[in-house]
Amino acid sequence: MKKFIIWGLVTVGAVVLILWKLNANKKANAAKTEFVKESNTGEVPVLVQKVTRNDFSQGFLANGNFAPIRELTYLAETSGRITKLLIDEGSMVKQGQPIAYIDGQIVNTDLESAKANLQQLKIDKERYESAFETGGVTRKQVDDARLQYDIAKTRYEAASRHVSDTYVKAPISGVINKKYIEQGAYLSPGTKMFDIVDVSRLKLAVAVPEAQVVQLKEGQKVNVTSNVYPEANYEGTISFIAAKGDNSLNYPVEMVVNNVAGKPLKAGMYGTAHFESPETDKAIFISRTAFVGGVNSNEIYVMDGKTARKKKVVAGRIVGDQVEVRDGLNEGDTVITSGQINLTDGATVTVQGAGK
Numbered sequence: 001m002k003k004f005i006i007w008g009l010v011t012v013g014a015v016v017l018i019l020w021k022l023n024a025n026k027k028a029n030a031a032k033t034e035f036v037k038e039s040n041t042g043e044v045p046v047l048v049q050k051v052t053r054n055d056f057s058q059g060f061l062a063n064g065n066f067a068p069i070r071e072l073t074y075l076a077e078t079s080g081r082i083t084k085l086l087i088d089e090g091s092m093v094k095q096g097q098p099i100a101y102i103d104g105q106i107v108n109t110d111l112e113s114a115k116a117n118l119q120q121l122k123i124d125k126e127r128y129e130s131a132f133e134t135g136g137v138t139r140k141q142v143d144d145a146r147l148q149y150d151i152a153k154t155r156y157e158a159a160s161r162h163v164s165d166t167y168v169k170a171p172i173s174g175v176i177n178k179k180y181i182e183q184g185a186y187l188s189p190g191t192k193m194f195d196i197v198d199v200s201r202l203k204l205a206v207a208v209p210e211a212q213v214v215q216l217k218e219g220q221k222v223n224v225t226s227n228v229y230p231e232a233n234y235e236g237t238i239s240f241i242a243a244k245g246d247n248s249l250n251y252p253v254e255m256v257v258n259n260v261a262g263k264p265l266k267a268g269m270y271g272t273a274h275f276e277s278p279e280t281d282k283a284i285f286i287s288r289t290a291f292v293g294g295v296n297s298n299e300i301y302v303m304d305g306k307t308a309r310k311k312k313v314v315a316g317r318i319v320g321d322q323v324e325v326r327d328g329l330n331e332g333d334t335v336i337t338s339g340q341i342n343l344t345d346g347a348t349v350t351v352q353g354a355g356k
Helices: 002-041 105-133 139-165
Strands: 044-050 053-057 060-075 080-085 098-102 167-169 174-179 192-209 221-226 234-241 250-258 270-275 280-287 299-304 307-312 314-319 322-327 334-338 349-354
Touching: 060 174, 060 250, 105 139, 192 270, 221 250, 250 270, 280 314, 280 334
Parallel strands: 044 349
Antiparallel strands: 044 334, 053 280, 060 192, 060 270, 080 098, 098 167, 174 192, 192 250, 221 234, 221 270, 234 250, 280 322, 299 307, 299 334, 314 322
């Protein structure tokens, strides 16, 4: 009997506790609903920015890496053993300077043989031409003699070229950056011999966005700096502007940069091109945060009294956290830069602060 009474009291207490909890949850939900209702019908706090049109410099920076003005890998053009090597890695060479000699005994023999054959065929040709005038030979015999002479002349010129190839000369001025052969090595046509780079001048290749590339032209002077010598300024001249951009709408631009004595730049170093323009234009820039869902949406909210109005604009250049507005705004307009997540077109707002 006592157990029955105890279990009954426990059951009644549990029911009372459940009813109390349900009632409390109902009151809390009602309070939340009322809060949301009041929030939706109340003024939404926002931050704003006053629209002004300011001077904007069209100069900009672009980074890239220096490359040699000229570089090539020299390949052997004839067969033979290197009898003398006149350079080493790091050697400075002038265009046309001898840098190696190849054993030319075989090609010299070929040249002498070709020369003797050419002289003999020249005599034969002249004899046939004289005999033809007196009717001693036919026109075909004369033509054949001339053909044999022309073939022998071509062979002699080729043999002379092979002899000249045994005197390896620098094709360009520059530095021997890499040497692939040693004295005594045997060469075949196409064997790598040297890498030569010309760093008397350098090329700086950079990528320029579409909005800025239209301001550039070939031959334009550019100030160039480097992290290696931050105190030095180098003069660059634009030598190439790509006619087609990449998928990011950036256009490759190259400029020739003159090295400075005592502070020489090397290929592969990092450089910055300072594209300067004396011209400025009046432009409207607003905070990037003003755009609803990102700059590409081209949608913002502006203040109309105490009401927020959604507006379509045309975005232009992006500079840091500021975005140019080419169309859709006027000086004096007030743009909402924060709080748009709670806004709808026509919502009532209250200004909590002002943007820059």
